[in-house]
Amino acid sequence: MLKCLRMGKQKVGFTIDPYHGFVFCFVVFVGVVSNTDLTMTVFEFSNNIRIDLEDYPPAPVTWLTATVDTVCSLLPCNDWRESFGVQDDPWLSMRVPSLKEARPELLSYSQFCHDTGLPQTSASSLYQYAFETPSTTLGDLGNQSALLATLAVLIVLRLVKSVLLPLFSSYGRKAGRLTHGVQWEKDNEERIQKFGEYVYRLLFHSVISIFGILYFRDTEWWRREGFNFVGTKSLFENYPEQSIAPSLAWYYIVQAAYNADAMISLLEISFDVQFQNPFAKSKSKSKFQSPVAFRWSKNVRGDFSEMFVHHIVTNALCFGSSICRLNRTGSMVFLLHDVSDVPVDLSKLANFLKWKVTTVVFFATMTLTWMVTRLYLLPFVIFSAALRYSHYTMQTGMDPMLWVCYRHFFYVMLSVLILLHLSWFTMFIRMFLTLVTKNECHDYSEHKNGEQSHLNASTTNGSSVGVKNGKKKTS
Template structure:
């Protein structure tokens, strides 16, 4: 496969700029603006020449996804006339959703996927509303044995008990989705040695299995709900009356995370990558990013639970596993396998002649930028882990700097030592 020489193409900022001009000129009737430029700027091979103009959008290049109506026409026609049976059964819905590849569920911007995502977020929030109080009760019982009744009765420790329930829920989700991801992707070619080229070969005509569609929907629902929950615990709205008119203002909540800014940016970037990779149908690469995140989150949740329970040995073991897995997944596989492939192998999407190289120049840097930001955030969190490890090893103190910038307390002004 012969590589494409992208050095002859204009840089991405130039492509963005003249595409914006093209978009603005189309309704104004000045689409020939290049002809009015000096010849040296618009001659063949120049950055502003017509040969580099984006003619077709990515939406025009992607093969159409199968809608439920089309599925019924294919599967349930009478006498070859293409008439759909009047009754739509659960079996047809099940086969469409879980047995059919490349349906409209595979792209999160379609109405079908948006409806499914909306329902999943509602279901997830309902499940959390039911389970979190029960998990918090378990934390309350555990705290009675590990911290004592006096600690349990302190009002400001109730937040820690609620967070215990959140940690349990996150642990269950990350464990379940990691196992499901490993099982589903175990034999996929892009996870094999030197298999990352298969992320791009055949694009955009790569089929999207029903399993991949629901994997994306579940991950998207979790991340959307996580952002909503983060905002709920980070801010409080207070009412105030000025003169005759009532008003309100927003303040930081006492329960705000110590790494709120990093976590919020991470959620925004993650949701942008989810939406972008789904819309552009690069779900193979996106699924790899999902899986390395989920696996590395398991020991994070375990460490927080062990720290709450004052299990010194378990905290040390879980913390060590967290650091090791973080290095393997988020600081090794993500930058040196996935990000590397996006950087130097993704040009293969142009190899079959379907995708115009100028479209690649336009869009590829966006994904590079977003994944690069994720890697920087992971590096920042890793330095936080090193600080936490220092306190744990050399001072015997458990400081959860992700929850509190100055360390985690147990309802008193002093920091707790693990014993």
């Protein structure tokens, strides 16, 4: 069991279920042993290029040397190999090239204006650069211009959200009042607020899914013959010379901004922040207390641990795949998540309003979509393609040290996503069993012990009741 943060008098943490740990190990093990390419040391390509990795160091050694080289590039210790006498070691002497050196340079705005003769202050030149020119710096989220664009989109999303959420919540309030009466409205303020959040999520996921399906359906890497996806090899062929279309660059920017906002929103609804005097007297033995106290919010999700890890991994994959120019693979992962999130949002909206028949219909649709996208396409198409074809990145001259060093990062991140999807799928099974055995609809991702249990806990733990002057005192 992994015990984490302690905040104030409440323990904030999560546990790693042994069953989930076993599933994670099983997924990685099956992926590794079923793929012969990972045990190969010699790769031969159709263009008569032959790469022998027998003399290359194992991945952990490359991680060590790359880390030391990165630190020493900031400090006056670039000759650390000579200082420790390992300059002739066959493994430690090999350097991992920087990603900046290994990737082709993308077109900057100033270079674009210089090449086209357009003024930098012109709106038309800015539009042509951003929306009509492929392989610009907007296609790399590690670039300053792409980061600024992502920040701008994030601010816009936050502003739009601040306007739409109260509006959507008011619709939920009216729908709940018409369906269940005034008393239901008074007893379900938390449910009404979350209703607005999920309408917003449904709107975003629907729009971005429609765009993704229309844009990517004719791309080479989504090509299939029947149920066999035969185009996934093109995810890594001609790397890193693959062109980044303007639509793909902006698709990534919007996804990065939305996922950053989702992380911020998760923390906002999960914690109550209180500022306090660090030198005030307290019951604790310490004379000093933290100036900021964190408490679980009453709106915290039941699957906070899973969702928090999911956001960390998603953001890491988003920026990592963009910086490493693996935009095609990343776009496939994004599209699968967005499509499968649409029925999730619909089922949550129906369950919040306690429309049982509608909830069951959307729940069945959600389960089927989840199985196809996240439990089949992600592990057996995308993850499998990464395991089987990622070495094609060396076909066009990329230094093999980069493949040896960085590929495991993406393998592990994708494995964690698959683990989380399996974890949520077990929640779906539990919801189904509760529906069959008790004829009740419970969203265990919102309340792990059931909604009625959550209400009882809120009444018991959320308020301490005392009597003073004949009146109840609530804190």
